[in-house]
Amino acid sequence: MSNQTPVIELKNVKKSFGPVEVLKDVNFTVRAGEVTALVGDNGAGKSTLIKGLAGIQSYDSGTVLFDAKPVELTSPRQSSELGIDVVYQDLALCDNLDIVHNMFLGREEVNAGVLDEGHMESKAASTLTSLSVKTVKSVRQKVAKLSGGQRQTVAIARAVLWNNKVVILDEPTAALGVAQTEQVLQLVRKLADAGKAVIIISHNLQDVFAVADRIFVLYLGKMIASLKTSETNQADVVGYITGTKSQEDGA
Amino acid sequence: MSEQNAIQTGNEGSFLEVGRDYFKRIKSGETGSLPALLGLVILATIFALANPIFLKPINFANLLTQAATVTTLAMGLTFVLLLGEIDLSAGVTAGLSAAFLAVSMASYGVPWPFAVVISLILGMFVGFMIGLLVAKVGIPSFVVTLAVFLAFQGLQLVVVGKGGLIGIEAPPILAIMNRPMPLSFGWILLLIILVIYVLTSLISRRQRSNSGQQNKPLSLVLFKAVIILVVGGALVSFLNLERGANPAVTSLKGVPYVVPIVILLLAGGTFVLNRTKFGRHVYAVGGNAEAARRAGIRVSRVRITVFMISSTFAGIAGILLASRQASVDAAAGRSIVLSAIAAAVVGGVSLFGGRGKLTDAVIGGFVIAVIDNGLGLIGLASGLNLAITGGVLLLAATADAITSRKSKTS
Numbered sequence: 001m002s003n004q005t006p007v008i009e010l011k012n013v014k015k016s017f018g019p020v021e022v023l024k025d026v027n028f029t030v031r032a033g034e035v036t037a038l039v040g041d042n043g044a045g046k047s048t049l050i051k052g053l054a055g056i057q058s059y060d061s062g063t064v065l066f067d068a069k070p071v072e073l074t075s076p077r078q079s080s081e082l083g084i085d086v087v088y089q090d091l092a093l094c095d096n097l098d099i100v101h102n103m104f105l106g107r108e109e110v111n112a113g114v115l116d117e118g119h120m121e122s123k124a125a126s127t128l129t130s131l132s133v134k135t136v137k138s139v140r141q142k143v144a145k146l147s148g149g150q151r152q153t154v155a156i157a158r159a160v161l162w163n164n165k166v167v168i169l170d171e172p173t174a175a176l177g178v179a180q181t182e183q184v185l186q187l188v189r190k191l192a193d194a195g196k197a198v199i200i201i202s203h204n205l206q207d208v209f210a211v212a213d214r215i216f217v218l219y220l221g222k223m224i225a226s227l228k229t230s231e232t233n234q235a236d237v238v239g240y241i242t243g244t245k246s247q248e249d250g251a
Numbered sequence: 252m253s254e255q256n257a258i259q260t261g262n263e264g265s266f267l268e269v270g271r272d273y274f275k276r277i278k279s280g281e282t283g284s285l286p287a288l289l290g291l292v293i294l295a296t297i298f299a300l301a302n303p304i305f306l307k308p309i310n311f312a313n314l315l316t317q318a319a320t321v322t323t324l325a326m327g328l329t330f331v332l333l334l335g336e337i338d339l340s341a342g343v344t345a346g347l348s349a350a351f352l353a354v355s356m357a358s359y360g361v362p363w364p365f366a367v368v369i370s371l372i373l374g375m376f377v378g379f380m381i382g383l384l385v386a387k388v389g390i391p392s393f394v395v396t397l398a399v400f401l402a403f404q405g406l407q408l409v410v411v412g413k414g415g416l417i418g419i420e421a422p423p424i425l426a427i428m429n430r431p432m433p434l435s436f437g438w439i440l441l442l443i444i445l446v447i448y449v450l451t452s453l454i455s456r457r458q459r460s461n462s463g464q465q466n467k468p469l470s471l472v473l474f475k476a477v478i479i480l481v482v483g484g485a486l487v488s489f490l491n492l493e494r495g496a497n498p499a500v501t502s503l504k505g506v507p508y509v510v511p512i513v514i515l516l517l518a519g520g521t522f523v524l525n526r527t528k529f530g531r532h533v534y535a536v537g538g539n540a541e542a543a544r545r546a547g548i549r550v551s552r553v554r555i556t557v558f559m560i561s562s563t564f565a566g567i568a569g570i571l572l573a574s575r576q577a578s579v580d581a582a583a584g585r586s587i588v589l590s591a592i593a594a595a596v597v598g599g600v601s602l603f604g605g606r607g608k609l610t611d612a613v614i615g616g617f618v619i620a621v622i623d624n625g626l627g628l629i630g631l632a633s634g635l636n637l638a639i640t641g642g643v644l645l646l647a648a649t650a651d652a653i654t655s656r657k658s659k660t661s
């Protein structure tokens with residue numbers, strides 16, 4: 001599965017904020033059917049890299065290839081049209097609306113100008129079922145009443161519902177307990193197994209090793225390592241993250 | 252039935268189970284407008300005991316027209332409150348619209364339908380300007396609408412003229428608040444409401460079952476239809492009783508013209524909020540504006556539209572005001588906005604955005620009107636009813652704050 005052309009390929013991407021170089025000639029590849037982990041210490045530039053892909057904050061220079069074709073990502077709309085969806089750390093759900101409403105937010109289905117609740121409900125329910133979600137009782141529950149893990153589930157299911165090619169998850173397990181972390185990681189794995197390219201940002205190496213196929217390490221804005229999970233170990237990755245170890249430019 | 256999975260949709264269960272669920276939700280704090288409805292019954296009982304006139308048909312018709320203006324304004328404000336914003340200018344916008352209506356008819360001979368359209372367009376334009384300043388410039392709505400509140404008082408004075416009082420003569424405008432419809436119209440109105448309710452329910456059930464989703468039991472639709480029939484029937488019969496002071500000279504019986512107008516606004520607005528994309532986006536922006544933005548909703552557009560709706564409703568309220576008083580003076584509409592905000596909040600619309608319905612505003616409007624009307628009948632000093640309305644508003648806002656905190660932390 002891993003030798004097809006990458007869905008996303010970044011080449012020599014740069015980004016500065018004033019005099020501060022945050023991304024320095026970064027190379028990054030993401031493949032369909034794989035979970036790609038992006039790790040690095042606080043301030044390494046992970047979120048900045050992701051914001052470029054999400055179209056929130058474009059890169060200063062460098063090439064972005066999507067399905068081997070060069071693209072410019074300058075607005076969130078563009079990214080989502082390409083099929084890139086970001087599940088933000090703060091989730092961005094509307095607490096006062098129910099699960100169906102949240103999953104279809106901004107893309108509600110209408111029939112003769114009137115919301116087609118039945119249709120949306122059945123699609124939402126079948127998406128959750130396809131992800132083997134068992135913790136959510138009713139799709140008509142208000143999101144305010146859900147636990148952290150359930151909210152994460154809804155946010156991920158939303159990305160799945162739209163049949164996105166690339167799903168980016170920014171620290172999806174940061175606020176979760178053991179059992180809920182386990183569930184979300186299973187969900188992440190399932191996404192990749194369904195053929196999507198998944199990017200996961202995490203500070204928890206245990207989670208990364210549990211779920212990722214490849215690990216990219218950012219160190220002070222440089223992509224310092226690109227590793228296959230099966231060929232490395234936690235100690236090495238910690239070395240790259242803290243800068244005590246380095247690899248000839250990977251990717 | 253397509254119970255293809257363990258995930259429920261909230262539509263399962265028999266008639267009884269739906270009822271039990273309803274009570275469970277109320278117990279868990281999702282009371283909606285139930286406290287206001289209870290308050291309404293208690294207030295009405297107290298006033299009826301204190302002064303038998305309260306229950307007379309003439310007073311009831313009076314109460315309806317009293318409530319109509321506040322309710323219309325409160326319905327418009329509900330849209331704004333759903334975004335977590337506020338519109339302090341709704342009352343003076345109503346006043347200014349009324350002034351334009353009166354002046355255009357009295358001084359420029361504009362036929363009444365055009366005068367009505369002009370004052371509604373004026374209202375809509377005011378909302379557009381407020382919306383632009385709030386959504387695009389980023390000034391808090393409290394400040395923008397406070398500024399408009401002050402500016403329009405001056406403008407209204409200019410339009411009406413010093414010490415002025417412009418009479419309204421167009422019979423159709425006067426009829427809205429002061430004349431009853433023919434007796435049969437009340438029944439026809441009830442029939443139309445019933446048919447529309449049943450039809451829309453059946454259509455949305457069809458839509459659900461076409462997508463393979465379960466419906467709530469049909470008996471629920473029947474149950475609600477019966478309630479509409481019984482309550483509506485009682486109201487129409489009551490309003491069709493003679494209430495003229497001297498029936499031999501002028502007979503006065505029938506449902507006031509303003510009633511179908513308010514019902515139309517309520518039904519139209521509720522449809523927009525519950526069944527259209529725009530309505531869904533209003534709730535989304537009120538619940539979490541950032542989430543709405545990231546989901547691709549054009550938040551500024553929603554904000555501007557909502558202020559336009561509020562101000563247009565204010566324009567309608569202005570016409571009702573002019574009709575009721577048969578004239579417009581320089582202060583018309585000034586004090587009514589606080590009653591309208593109180594009405595919405597008392598009815599159960601949250602000041603924090605994202606929670607509330609138009610029916611809440613209507614029920615709240617009746618609470619405020621009953622307090623006003625009942626205290627007047629008891630003969631309390633007039634300052635007291637303001638104090639009591641203020642107290643009720645604080646009570647409702649407290650309940651709102653507690654509910655909002657509870658739903659945040661749970």
Ligand SMILES: Nc1ncnc2c1ncn2[C@@H]1O[C@H](COP(=O)(O)OP(=O)(O)OP(=O)(O)O)[C@@H](O)[C@H]1O
Nearest residue numbers: 017018020022040041042043044045046047048049
């Ligand atoms: N808008 C901005 N303006 C100026 N500096 C910025 C801006 N955004 C990020 N930075 C800087 O860029 C660097 C990388 O930030 P970034 O958020 O990408 O790090 P990160 O790897 O996501 O860190 P964390 O693990 O803490 O989330 C930091 O030093 C940060 O201060």
Ligand SMILES: [Mg+2]
Nearest residue numbers: 043046047048
């Ligand atoms: Mg970050």
